[in-house]
Amino acid sequence: MARNISYQQAIGEALAQEMERDQTVVIMGEDVAGGAGAPGEDDAWGGVLGVTKGLYGKFGDRVLDTPITESAFIGAAVGAATAGLRPVAELMFIDFMGVCFDQIFNQAAKFRYMFGGNAETPVVIRTMYGAGLRAAAQHSQCLYPVFTHIPGLKVVTPATPYDAKGLLIQAIRDNDPVIFCEHKSLYTLEGDVPEEAYTIPFGEANITREGDDVTIVTLGRMLHVAQEAADALSKDSINCEIVDLRTTSPIDTDTIIESVENTGRLVVLDESNPRCSIATDVSALVSQEAFDSLKAPIRMVTAPHVPVPFAENLEDLYIPDAEQVKQAVNMVMGK
Amino acid sequence: MSNSIQAICMPKWGLSMKEGTVAAWLVDEGDEISPGDEIMDVETEKISSAVEASESGILKQQVANEGETLPVGALLGVIGNADSSGEDINAFITEFQANYVPPADDEEDVGAATENLELEGRNIRYLKKGEGGSPLILVHGFGGDLNNWLFNHDALAGQHTVYALDLPGHGSSSKDVGEGTIVNMVEIISAFMNALELDKAHLIGHSLGGAIVLSMAITYPEKAASLTLIGSAGLGEEIDGDYLNGFIAAERRKDLKPHVEKLFSDPALVTRQLINDLLAFKRIDGVQHALEKVLASFAPNGKQSNILRDKLKDVSCPILVIWGANDRIIPASHARDLADNVKVEIIEGQGHMVQMEAATKINQLIDDATT
Amino acid sequence: MQLSKDDLLKAYRMMKTIREFEERLHVEFATGEIPGFVHLYAGEEASGTGICMHLDERDKIASNHRGHGHSIAKGCDVDAMMAEIYGRGSGLCAGKGGSMHIADLSKGMMGANGIVGGGPPLICGAGLAAKQLGTKGVAVAFFGDGASNQGTTMESLNLASVWNLPCIFVVENNGYAEATSSNYSVSCDDAADRAGAFNMPGVVVDGHDFFAVYEAAGEAVKRARDGSGPTLIECKLNRYYGHFEGDAQTYRGKDEVKNLRATIDCIDNFRDRVTSAKLVEKEELDTIDAEVGKIIDDSVDKAKSAPVPAASELTTDVYVSY
DSSP: OEEEEEHHHHHHHHHHHHHHHOTTEEEEETTSSOOTTSSSOTTSSSSTTSTTTTHHHHHGGGEEEOOSOHHHHHHHHHHHHHTTOEEEEEEEEGGGGGGTHIIIIIIITTHHHHTTTOOOOOOEEEEEEOSSSSOOTTSOOOOHHHHHTSTTOEEEOOOSHHHHHHHHHHHHHOSSOEEEEEEGGGTTOEEEEESSOBOOOTTOOEEEEOOSSEEEEEOTTHHHHHHHHHHHHHHTTOOEEEEEOSEEESOOHHHHHHHHHHHOOEEEEESSOSTTSHHHHHHHHHHHHHGGGOSSOOEEEEOOSSOOOSSHHHHHHHSOOHHHHHHHHHHHTTO | OOTTOEEEEOOOOSTTOOEEEEEEEOSOTTOEEOTTOEEEEEEOSSOEEEEEOSSOEEEEEEOSOTTOEEETTOEEEEEEOTTOOHHHHHHHHHHHHHHOOOOOTTOOOTTTSOEEEEETTEEEEEEEEOOSSOEEEEEOOTTOOGGGGTTTHHHHHTTSEEEEEOOTTSTTSOSOOTTOOHHHHHHHHHHHHHHTTOSOEEEEEETHHHHHHHHHHHHOGGGEEEEEEESOSSSOSBOOHHHHHHHHHOOSHHHHHHHHHTTOSSGGGOOHHHHHHHHHHHTBTTHHHHHHHHHHHHOGGGBOSOOOGGGGGGOOSOEEEEEETTOSSSOGGGGSSOOTTEEEEEETTOOTTHHHHTHHHHHHHHHHHHO | OOOOHHHHHHHHHHHHHHHHHHHHHHHHHHTTOSOSOOOOOTTOHHHHHHHHTTOOTTOEEEOOSSOHHHHHHTTOOHHHHHHHHTTOTTSTTTTSSOGGGOOBGGGTBOOOOSSTTOHHHHHHHHHHHHHHHTOOOOEEEEEETTGGGSHHHHHHHHHHHHTTOOEEEEEEEOSEETTEEHHHHOSSSOTTHHHHHTTSOEEEEETTOHHHHHHHHHHHHHHHHTTOOOEEEEEEOOOSSOSSTTOOOTTSOTTHHHHHHHHOOHHHHHHHHHHHTTSSOHHHHHHHHHHHHHHHHHHHHHHHHSOOOOGGGGGSSSOSOO
16 A cells, blocks of 8 residues: 655664564664663654654564664674574664774674675664764765675665665565665655565666666665756756666666666766765776767766865755756766 | 537546656647547656547647646647637637646545455455446456556546456555465455445456456356456466566566566557566565465466356356457457357457557447446 | 583593694694684683583674684584685685684684674674573673773673673683783773673683683573673683784793793693592593594694685675675
8 A cells, every 4th residue: 555654754664564574673773762771751762863763662672772882782783693683773873883883894794704604694784874964074974885895785775765665674684784874864755655565676776767868877865866957957858867776785787787878978976975985886887887888978976075064055065966967967968 | 619629638547647748649730530549659657658539530739749748637639620720729729728727736536546445354455436327346467456447447437436456465455365266356356346335246357357257257146247358367278377477576677577568569558667666566575475376376387277268158147358369468369269148359459458558449348338 | 519520521622622723723834834814722721611611502602813712612613623724615614714703603603703802792792682582592702801901892891781681701811912911901900800890790710720710600601591691701811822823922021931831731730630639530631632633633634635715715605695
């Protein structure tokens, strides 16, 4: 049954349905319930932005508030995953990965390989990323390229409520470590989401708009910026094809190449900083695999090589917008 | 003003359609048009199809341009006759545009939203359209849903109350198919009619839905006012097992597309959105299992197992069998040499989804058979 | 406390196997045939053995870079371990992990770890899993005085305590973290002093004394299984070899190791105690010595003649599915 719910509700629903279905799924993180040990309400927060509200009431001690000790509880989630649980740990802000990165990239990502195939680490780490809430430099980054770089991790970046629910259910059922990246500015975005549980496979990009003139490859919140740009460009008779990656690892190379072979022009739109980003990754991939199809050099649209500023006007300048995408498209179109 | 001037408007295909894009005009100004002629190709979010003429006359003016996106109900063109003058046409257009109100963004057709029933412990989604006249029940086929009838709901609702439901395992109905047999499905339809206090209805089924309604007419003859079987299962052994198995097995767009294209006579109808919608359906928990069960029951090993051909002669209500001559899923040969009490219409140039691709014709045939 | 004769022989065999394994590696490594780094456990056997004697298939351990002893004590296959250290396809980790990542999850050995302090958080996880799944299993983290300073360790002690996890944290304090003494780097005299800060019992034991370790471990395991929470055990002990093989250990005193071997060797101690108490005959222990010697010899021969992993193995087992 289809109905409109928010990205945030879609994530909460995915968690609730999977916890219902599988007793080994547990949630842990800072304030995922909130109120632990305090005299007031249990489930006082349900996550800093309310995504996990209500789960404590349903699932009790399978929803674990943690002390602010990422290396311990992310490491615990990883260890528990090798010992029979399917933990969904919340790293509240992706910017905090510094304090627990070892547990993710040296432990979780590598067990299966280092142990000769004799380990499975079905852990999901949900984390918030992205600018737009004036949360400044240490709470606004797009660090998914760093995780994408690591063999052994899978990285998921849903752009819509439908994708968020299906990809999170897929992530929980997946037997490899998954970093599930939620853009904090998308939490209130509403969309059509089936009530039933469903999955979306990893490594399948979604073409949200078909067009023959230029391919825009993008992900996360930038999908909506791309759509805005494409709407404006269509009035100038430039028809954009938009490829929403959905997952950066695995990445849907086939769909990207197929699209570029058709359009001959590529703009990559990525909110992260420019060096070693998904923009550079996709650009290099396409250069190598589809060079002969290109009618123009590839253009990348990203944030600048700066930390995220606080002042509202500066943050707005930092985040790539539809106008920048339009300019990049016009460049590849030779206009 | 000549009253032989008619408007061609952007149709509404399905509940969610708000607007369509004119892909191509298929007739020129000055061409003669007959009912059923394809006038223009239109693309929507969900599907691409052709607008068919419902009137005869001459296309006097192409109002909409190729590439233009217009809301449902908007003026696309004007049909007149040899006497219609340029002034009359212009006046008609001006008046139409002055009075035209595009549908609001959040407007729902009153009474046309889908509803739900609890039957035999399972949720069944259905659509009801139209009032009065005799009830029609539209039953889709394997892997489909009530939107397989999206070009038929409105047209038939003019003269009847039209019901279209999602079978268990399909659409938005419960994915619990029980044993997945045709008998199970018949019980659901029977319970559906009981719940809605429909003593008797015209039963119209496509593909597997055909076998279900035929089986229903045999089991509950008192409930069937008439039968219309379209590209129906149950009338012979042959069926494209590769299509059925491929449909179930396909997990990605590339794998699913070639199978879905087999359903249509015009593969251009198979838009990316159509494939996406089918994949989204297949990815719902329980669907794979449901489809496998149903298939194992009605067509294991690439052959149909429930052949009711010989029972047709014993069905007392009127029977109409419609088939696309080029049906690649269930061969049109199944429509031949049926019992004497069966009326047969084989549509040249059409495939398995004939009720969608030749909707005007099919709607006319059903109307004639049920009024 | 009473250990049966079988248990005493089992303990001796375990310690002797570890000792022979490590001593042989010391010799073989010097020939240059073994790739990478090895970190030898010789001298510390009583710690791993005393604790692992209490564990069964429900229980998990996580180790550090000095992990061969823990692996053997938890029942990992010696031949497969040796082959792994030699980087062969028949190794415990198919030759893809090596000495620092030696693991066998089927035996509850969650891995040696190349990251100092990598084990304790994983053990919190194993403890959590045991609790959630109701297995009554316990989870043991083995780490050194160096790791006892790591943030991950502190956080894990805190987490195990607030979540009341069935965990045992074992500090094997051999007085040196790489080339830096614990005198210098550990702010308290006994790492066990920190236990109170995390609201759990902390005990110091003589890590050369199997029986002392065994007794302390027994209490900690019982506490954990009973649901009474975690314990910190500090085994004060010594390593005979360097931080890694190749470390000349010039930071240690002259004859320091020589004296240790002569005076406080844990295997010699054990042997003396059980034979003088007439719990076991000298000959029975000698027999074990000979058996173990042969097992180690065979494991080295097998490892040396085993093929390296196939080239195709380079890209396998990164993911369950991709």
